[in-house]
Amino acid sequence: MRAALVLLIAGFLPGSGTAKPARIVSMNVCADQLLLLLADRDKIASLSFLATDISTSMMTEEAVGLPQNHGRSEEILPLEPDLILAGEYTARPTVYLLRKLGFEVIDLPVAHSLDDIRANIRTVADAVGETARGEAMIAAFDRKLPKPEDTGYRPLAALYWANGFTSGVGTLASAVVEAAGFRNLGTEIGVRGIGQVPLETLISARPDILIVNEPVEAPAMATQKFRHPALQTAFLDQERLVLPPNLWVCGTPDIADAVAALHETRDAILSSTLANAE
Incomplete structure (x- = not known):
């Protein structure tokens, strides 16, 4: 009995990797794409309405078939999410309300650099309980980048x-x-x-x-x-x-x-x- 209780508690400790969020909502098109890359599809409760907009997202095909939201609290509350991803400028009244109600909301900053991309991948990966998957994605990202060169001439x-x-x-x-x-x-x-x-x-x-x-x-x-x-x-x-x-x-x-x-x-x-x- 005691061993079972220890295992149960351990499953909810941060970093234990066993209590991954199971109902994740994204309210931001950039968070949508990282979520699709890092989380299992059956853990995604909703994506933003821009997830299937080809003018803003590179992953429209992957987003087809998943529920969408417009960043309104009345859309998100019935989903009872255990993790919500937003952008730093996304639907601020909704984000404020969700936090007041006790929901976990993570704001992803706008990426202005390659280091920002790495940081956002790590943030989402850690939040969804897929840290190793995130590190592997960053490693693959870095392998594709050209190595810095000093040619003396930059077009x-x-x-x-x-x-x-x-x-x-x-x-x-x-x-x-x-x-x-x-x-x-x-x-x-x-x-x-x-x-x-x-x-x-x-x-x-x-x-x-x-x-x-x-x-x-x-x-x-x-x-x-x-x-x-x-x-x-x-x-x-x-x-x-x-x-x-x-x-x-x-x-x-x-x-x-x-x-x-x-x-x-x-x-x-x-x-x-x-x-x-x-």
Whole structure:
């Protein structure tokens, strides 16, 4: 009897690994994806309504069939979750209420760097009782990343989004570009976070590569600059890379694939530059 009681208590001790949450709710699209990667599917009670939105999530197919919520307390309370994942800006009134009612709510900060991605993976993995799975995921993430090199020359990349916006200091997109061996135009012209770059500045900077989001099917004024004659002419013979917009929304392990792909492009640019110099 005593041995059984010891085992029962041990099962609920932090880190014991036997009392994993069984009804997990995510209210945030970035938490959705880490939860899908780290927890068993039958432990997921609900994901955010953006989990199946291809413009924001890289794991829409995996999310199909799971219940969804819009971050409202009346949706979440009936689920009786034993763990709730939210983002630092997610439905703050709901998060406040859930905490007041005694529910465990973990806020995931926005990932601005590769280290932030690792930290968020560890946070979710520990919370769902899958610490070893999280460490294995981080190890796989790191193996995909190119090793730091000192080539003496880092090509210039320009990130160019709808409405002429770019990503600068303190953004995940800039961290990805720099990890791949590029300099980021947004950082070099002093953009902090997200900011607009004039078309004249973009063209006069003569970046080695222009990185843009996949065009949306519906016409929009926000994307008209992509068709500007000056832009088309200036980058006629320049490298252009089109990436899906959902790649930059969240810090997930998929970021490592983006870094690796960009690094291959950077190597091709370096080879071309060296060949032209000979």
